[in-house]
Amino acid sequence: MKVAVVYQYYQGHQAPGHSLVFELTQHLAGQGHEVTVVSGETGYMQADPAVLPWYRRLLRRERDGAVKVIRTFTYTQLHRSYSGRLLSFISFSLSAPLGLLGLRRPDVVLASSPPIFPMFSTWLVCKLRGIPLVLEVRDLWPESAVQMGILRNRLLISVMSWMERLLYNQAVRIVALTTGIRDDIVARGWPAEKLQVVTCGVDRDMLFTDLPAGQRIRRQLGWQDCHIVLYLGAMGEANNLDVVLDAARQSHGKPVRYLLIGDGMRKPCIQARAQALGLDNVLILPPIPKDQARAYINAADLCVVTLLDIPLFRGAIPTKLLDYMACARPVLCGVAGEAGQIVKAAGAGLNFSANDGQHLAELIEQLRHDPEKCLLMGRRGQAYVREHFDAAVNRRAMEQLLLDSCRVALKAPASG
Known part of the structure; x- marks a missing residue:
C-alpha cells in the first residue's frame, strides 16, 4: 500500500x-x-x-x-x-x-x-x-x-x-x-x-514509571521537599490555564509548587498574570521534547489537565491525560465529559469544575496528605491506559x- x-x-x-x-x-x-x-x-x-x-x-x-x-x-x-x-x-x-x-x-x-x-x-x-x-x-x-x-x-x-x-x-x-x-x-x-x-x-516504550528520572528533575529544580503539581502541554485559549494560577494563589505559603511546561498563544498572558499576582510558587518553562516528557511527569506528585468548559470539549480526550496516566501519576481533571469519565472509570484521580481554582487547590491539599491514595490512583490509571489506550x-x-x-x-x- x-x-x-x-x-x-x-x-x-x-x-x-x-x-x-x-x-x-x-x-x-x-x-x-x-x-x-x-x-x-x-x-x-x-x-x-x-x-x-x-x-x-x-x-x-x-x-x-x-x-x-x-x-x-x-x-x-x-x-x-x-x-x-x-x-x-x-x-x-x-x-x-x-x-x-x-x-x-x-x-x-x-x-x-x-x-x-x-x-x-x-x-x-x-x-x-x-x-x-x-x-x-x-x-x-x-x-x-x-x-x-x-x-x-x-x-x-x-x-x-x-x-x-x-x-x-x-x-x-x-x-x-x-x-x-x-x-x-x-x-x-x-x-x-x-x-x-x-x-x-500511549507508547509503553516511552511513557512509564521512571522514578530515578523524576528525582533527577526534582534535584535540578531544587524542589526535592516540595509537592509538585504539573501541567505539560499547549498554552492556548482552549487550555484554561487561569484555573491553575487561581489554585496556585490559594496554595501560597504551602510547600506546593506549580510547574507549567509548554508554549502557545496565551503563554505571555499566563506569565504576566503569574507575575502580577506574585505567584512565586509557579514556574513556567519552555516546551520540552516528547522524549523528555517522561522525566518531568515522573517528577510530579500530581498532574493537571484542563480545558475551557464548552460543550464540544466534553468529547475531548487530551493526550496529556493519557501520558500522565501511563507514568502512573494521579490526575486532577478539569475537563467534563469523556476525559472526566476516563479518570473516574479508572480511579486514576479526581475531577474538578473547569473554572473552580479553589476546588482544585483543595483537592491538591487533600491529596498532599494522602500519599497512599495517590500511589493507588497512579497504579490504577496506568493499568487502565495499558488496557484501553x-x-x-x-x-x-x-x-x-x-x-x-x-x-x-x-x-x-x-x-x-
Whole structure:
C-alpha cells in the first residue's frame, strides 16, 4: 500500500508536543508500506524561525527513517496572533497540493484535521487524481472555534462549515479521535458505518514509571521537599490555564509548587498574570521534547489537565491525560465529559469544575496528605491506559482501516 499522509505539524520525538502521526507513519513503514508525509515547516507547540527565503522553502524533501517527508512553505509565526494562525493554515493550504501533486499516485491519502483549510485543498487533489481520501478528525472545526469565541466572522464560519460538510461527504472513511466526536458527526446526519473511532494511545516504550528520572528533575529544580503539581502541554485559549494560577494563589505559603511546561498563544498572558499576582510558587518553562516528557511527569506528585468548559470539549480526550496516566501519576481533571469519565472509570484521580481554582487547590491539599491514595490512583490509571489506550493496538487499527479503504475504493470509488 502506498500511503500519503497530510498533516501540517508532523514532528518526531525530539520536538515538543504530541508525535502521533510520526508514530503511525513509522509503524506503517515498518510493516512494508510506502509512506510519504506532506507537512508544514514547523511544529504546533513551538515555531522554528525560517532561515531560508520563502522561494527556497516551497518544497523540501527529507527522510525520517523509512518515511519520506515533503515540507512545503508555511507561515511559521502561528503563535503571534489568531491572524498569524490563519495565515499559517492558508499558506499550508496553498503549498500542500504541490507536495501531493509531485508524488507518484498513492493508493490512499490520510488527511488529519484541524486545520480544515488544508483538508479542502487536499480533497481537491484527491478528486483530480482519483485517490480515496480518509479524513481523521481530531477536533470539530469550525464549531470548537465558534464556541471558544475565536471565530466570529459569519462569512468565514459559513465557508468553513461548507468545507466541513463537503469533506465528510467525500471522504471514503472518517476517523474520529474520540467517541464524542463520532457521536457529534453521526447526530448531524452522517452514517455511523462511515465512521470509526481510533483514539490516541500511549507508547509503553516511552511513557512509564521512571522514578530515578523524576528525582533527577526534582534535584535540578531544587524542589526535592516540595509537592509538585504539573501541567505539560499547549498554552492556548482552549487550555484554561487561569484555573491553575487561581489554585496556585490559594496554595501560597504551602510547600506546593506549580510547574507549567509548554508554549502557545496565551503563554505571555499566563506569565504576566503569574507575575502580577506574585505567584512565586509557579514556574513556567519552555516546551520540552516528547522524549523528555517522561522525566518531568515522573517528577510530579500530581498532574493537571484542563480545558475551557464548552460543550464540544466534553468529547475531548487530551493526550496529556493519557501520558500522565501511563507514568502512573494521579490526575486532577478539569475537563467534563469523556476525559472526566476516563479518570473516574479508572480511579486514576479526581475531577474538578473547569473554572473552580479553589476546588482544585483543595483537592491538591487533600491529596498532599494522602500519599497512599495517590500511589493507588497512579497504579490504577496506568493499568487502565495499558488496557484501553495501547498505541500499538490503535496503530494496527488505523493500518487496517487504510487497507480497507483502498479495497473499497477499488470496488466503488467515492462519488463526487
